[in-house]
Amino acid sequence: MSKKQPNKFDNQDRSLSLVTNKSHSPTPPIQNPEDIPLTDFAPSTMSTSELLADDYENESGEEYMRLYHQDRKKRWLYKTKRFFHKLWIGPEEPRDDYAPRISKLEFLEELPVKFNTNVPLLYRRVLLTIYLVFWFGLCYSILIPYLTVPPSSSDPSTPLIHSLTCSSSREFWNGKNAACGLNGDSCPEIVKHSGDNDVVIRCPALCDRGSWTYSLIPIGDQRIKYRGYFIGGGDKVVSKIEDTQLTNPYRADSYPCGAAVHAGLISPFWGGCARLSYKSKNQPYFESAKGHYGVDDSIGFKSFFKSSFYFKKLKLASETFHQCHDPRIVILMINILLGLPVVYLASGATVYWVINVVGFWTICLATDPPIVVDATDPQGFASLISLGLERFLPTCSILYILWHSSTKRTLSEPASPDEKFSYLSRVLLWYPLFWLGVLNNVSFDRLPVDRLTISDLKEQSGALLAVSAIIVTISICAVIQAYKIWLSGRFRKYLRVYSIFVLGLVLLAQIPGLSLRVHHYILAMLLIPGCATRGRTALMFQGILLGLFLSGASRWGLAAIAETITSLKRDDPLGKIFPPIFTAYDSGSGVLQWQLVPENATSVAAAYNKYSSISLLINDIEYFVSDNISSLDLKSLLTNTTAPFYDSLQDTLRNGIKDGNGDIPLYIRIGRKIPNTMVYSDFSNAAILRWPSGILTLPLPGLT
Structure with a gap:
C-alpha cells in the first residue's frame, strides 16, 4: 500500500x-x-x-x-x-452549452434535423427561393396598392382625400405661436386652397400614440407636451350645427388624425378616412372630453379661438370609399407567421439574414415608416423606397459584423452530431423577442420615457420609475450574460472590450457643444457582442437587441451618438433671443407695460435690435404687431370694434364660460420679431386677463 x-x-x-x-x-x-x-x-x-x-x-x-x-x-x-x-x-473546464432540448417535444426537436438530412441542399435552396418569392408577392399585393393608389370615393363631388400623418400637417395649421401670421390669416390653408369647408382625410394606423406632441406647445396658460394634441371635441354633441355633425368642435390647430381617433371615428389598428368641416364662426370655448381607444381626454380651453372644425358623417347617401384602411397590421401578421417555418427549419445563417431583412422592410414600409406616403404624389412611394435603400446598405454592413462577432455562435447549429441543438428554443425564445424589439414603437416607446436626459425625465410622470425599472432589468441581464461569458472562459477578453466601449463613451461625452445620445440602436450594437454565447439567455437577449437595432436603423437612420444641444430641443424654446417681460398693468387706464430687454439676457444688444418689432398674442393668435415699443393700451385694443377678434370676444362674453365675477379669461403672450418677416423670438408664458373687469395675472417665468 x-x-x-x-x-x-x-x-x-x-x-x-x-x-x-x-x-x-x-x-x-x-x-x-x-x-x-x-x-x-x-x-x-x-x-x-x-x-x-x-x-x-x-x-x-x-x-x-x-x-x-x-x-x-x-x-x-x-x-x-x-x-x-x-x-x-475562469473555470478550469470552460463550457458553452447549447440550449437544452425540450424533452416532452422531442419529436418536434428532431423534425428539422430529419428535414435537413433527408432533403438535399439543392432542393432546400429551391424550396426556400419559391417560398420567399411567394412571401414577397403576397405582401406586395396587399401593401403597394395602399401606398400608390389614391383613396377615392364613388361620388365624384367628394373633395380630394388628403393622406395625413398622425401629427400636425402644415397644410392644415402652420404651427404654434405666430406661425399663422397676423390675425391668423394664413390658417387653415386647406380651406383657402380648396374653397370648401369640408375636407376628407385618410389617417394611418397607430394614431392613438402617433398624435402625441414631443415638443412644447402652449395652449393659453398651459404647456402641452407628451400627450395627444387635440383640444375640445368629443362625441357627445351639445348643439348641432347640421344634421350630419358627429362631434363637438375641435380647436383648429388640433391634430386631425389624433382628434378622429379621440372621437372614435378612426381605429388606431386599421386607420381610415374621416370627413371634417371647418367653422367660419368662432367657437367661444372648448371643453375637455373623454376619448376612445384609451387615448387621453382632450385638452380644455376656456376662451375663444379663431377657427375650429368638427367631424361629420363620412358617407353621404350611398357613397363608398376605397383604399382608406391601413394594412400594416395585416402585413405584420403575415410576416410573423410566414417567418416561423424559416426560423424552425432553416440554418442559422439563413434565419439571421432572412428575418433581419424582413424585419427592416416591415418597419420601413408598414409598422413605423420614416415618412407617410401620400398616394396622390407620384414621388411619395419612390421617396420612401429611396430612403429605405439609403439606410439598408449600412444596416447590412453592421448586421454582417454582428453576425460574425456574436450571433453566429448562438444561432448556428453544432458541427458535431453529438451536440444537441434546440430548434424550438430558437422559435420560442429568439423569434418572439425579435419582433418585440422590431415593434418598438408599440412596445417600449409606450413607456413614459422619451429620452434619457434630465429635462425630459422631469417632464414625464412616471419616467424616473420606468428608467429605474429599465436599469435594474438591464443590470440583471448583464450579470447573467457576464456569468455565461465567464463560464465559456472569455471573461478577460470581453472585459477589455467593454472597458474600451465605456472609455469611448466617456470621451465622447466630454466634447464641448455636444451631448451624448445613446440611441436604442447604438445600445443594441454595444450589447449584442456581449451575448456571444449559446443557450437560452443569449437567444432571448440577442433577439430583442436585434429587433431594437433594426427599429432604430430603419425608422430613424444611423443617428449621431453625439448631438448638438439645439437639435435635442426639437421645437422647444431655444432661449437665444428672450421675449420682453410684462412688468405692470393699470386696470383703470388699461395700459400694459413690459421690459424690452431682460436683465439676464446673454445675447448682444445688436441681436435684440434686429428683432425690433413687438408681437402680441391673444388666445394663441397674433393680433398686434408694432415697432420697438414698451407699452400698449390693451383696453382700447379690446374695445376696438374694428378689431378682427371683436365679434368673437363679444360672443364669448354672451355664451362663454364665465367665472364668479362674470369674467372670461384672455391669454396674452409677448415676443419679438424681425420686421417684415416671419422670424420670431421665443414668446413669454401667458398672462391671464380677466375681462371685462380688467384684472391681470402676470405670467410665470419661462418661455414658449
Whole structure:
C-alpha cells in the first residue's frame, strides 16, 4: 500500500496562525498568506471550529480576541484574493452549452434535423427561393396598392382625400405661436386652397400614440407636451350645427388624425378616412372630453379661438370609399407567421439574414415608416423606397459584423452530431423577442420615457420609475450574460472590450457643444457582442437587441451618438433671443407695460435690435404687431370694434364660460420679431386677463 500523503492545507493553515503554544518547541517562521501559491491549497478536512480550538487553546481574554480577529482578517483577504483570481482566470473546464432540448417535444426537436438530412441542399435552396418569392408577392399585393393608389370615393363631388400623418400637417395649421401670421390669416390653408369647408382625410394606423406632441406647445396658460394634441371635441354633441355633425368642435390647430381617433371615428389598428368641416364662426370655448381607444381626454380651453372644425358623417347617401384602411397590421401578421417555418427549419445563417431583412422592410414600409406616403404624389412611394435603400446598405454592413462577432455562435447549429441543438428554443425564445424589439414603437416607446436626459425625465410622470425599472432589468441581464461569458472562459477578453466601449463613451461625452445620445440602436450594437454565447439567455437577449437595432436603423437612420444641444430641443424654446417681460398693468387706464430687454439676457444688444418689432398674442393668435415699443393700451385694443377678434370676444362674453365675477379669461403672450418677416423670438408664458373687469395675472417665468 502507498504511504498516505499529508494534507498540505493542514500544515499551511497552521502556519497562518500568529499564535504559538508556549509549552511546545519553537515553530517555524510564520509564512505570509500572500506568498502562498493559490495552486498549493486543497480543501481542509478539519472544520473551522477545530482549527480555531487548536490554534487558540492556550490563549484567553483580550489577547485571544485580538489574535482571533487578526487571523480572521487574513483569511478574508485570502478568500477575496482567491475569488478575483478565479474570476480572472475562469473555470478550469470552460463550457458553452447549447440550449437544452425540450424533452416532452422531442419529436418536434428532431423534425428539422430529419428535414435537413433527408432533403438535399439543392432542393432546400429551391424550396426556400419559391417560398420567399411567394412571401414577397403576397405582401406586395396587399401593401403597394395602399401606398400608390389614391383613396377615392364613388361620388365624384367628394373633395380630394388628403393622406395625413398622425401629427400636425402644415397644410392644415402652420404651427404654434405666430406661425399663422397676423390675425391668423394664413390658417387653415386647406380651406383657402380648396374653397370648401369640408375636407376628407385618410389617417394611418397607430394614431392613438402617433398624435402625441414631443415638443412644447402652449395652449393659453398651459404647456402641452407628451400627450395627444387635440383640444375640445368629443362625441357627445351639445348643439348641432347640421344634421350630419358627429362631434363637438375641435380647436383648429388640433391634430386631425389624433382628434378622429379621440372621437372614435378612426381605429388606431386599421386607420381610415374621416370627413371634417371647418367653422367660419368662432367657437367661444372648448371643453375637455373623454376619448376612445384609451387615448387621453382632450385638452380644455376656456376662451375663444379663431377657427375650429368638427367631424361629420363620412358617407353621404350611398357613397363608398376605397383604399382608406391601413394594412400594416395585416402585413405584420403575415410576416410573423410566414417567418416561423424559416426560423424552425432553416440554418442559422439563413434565419439571421432572412428575418433581419424582413424585419427592416416591415418597419420601413408598414409598422413605423420614416415618412407617410401620400398616394396622390407620384414621388411619395419612390421617396420612401429611396430612403429605405439609403439606410439598408449600412444596416447590412453592421448586421454582417454582428453576425460574425456574436450571433453566429448562438444561432448556428453544432458541427458535431453529438451536440444537441434546440430548434424550438430558437422559435420560442429568439423569434418572439425579435419582433418585440422590431415593434418598438408599440412596445417600449409606450413607456413614459422619451429620452434619457434630465429635462425630459422631469417632464414625464412616471419616467424616473420606468428608467429605474429599465436599469435594474438591464443590470440583471448583464450579470447573467457576464456569468455565461465567464463560464465559456472569455471573461478577460470581453472585459477589455467593454472597458474600451465605456472609455469611448466617456470621451465622447466630454466634447464641448455636444451631448451624448445613446440611441436604442447604438445600445443594441454595444450589447449584442456581449451575448456571444449559446443557450437560452443569449437567444432571448440577442433577439430583442436585434429587433431594437433594426427599429432604430430603419425608422430613424444611423443617428449621431453625439448631438448638438439645439437639435435635442426639437421645437422647444431655444432661449437665444428672450421675449420682453410684462412688468405692470393699470386696470383703470388699461395700459400694459413690459421690459424690452431682460436683465439676464446673454445675447448682444445688436441681436435684440434686429428683432425690433413687438408681437402680441391673444388666445394663441397674433393680433398686434408694432415697432420697438414698451407699452400698449390693451383696453382700447379690446374695445376696438374694428378689431378682427371683436365679434368673437363679444360672443364669448354672451355664451362663454364665465367665472364668479362674470369674467372670461384672455391669454396674452409677448415676443419679438424681425420686421417684415416671419422670424420670431421665443414668446413669454401667458398672462391671464380677466375681462371685462380688467384684472391681470402676470405670467410665470419661462418661455414658449
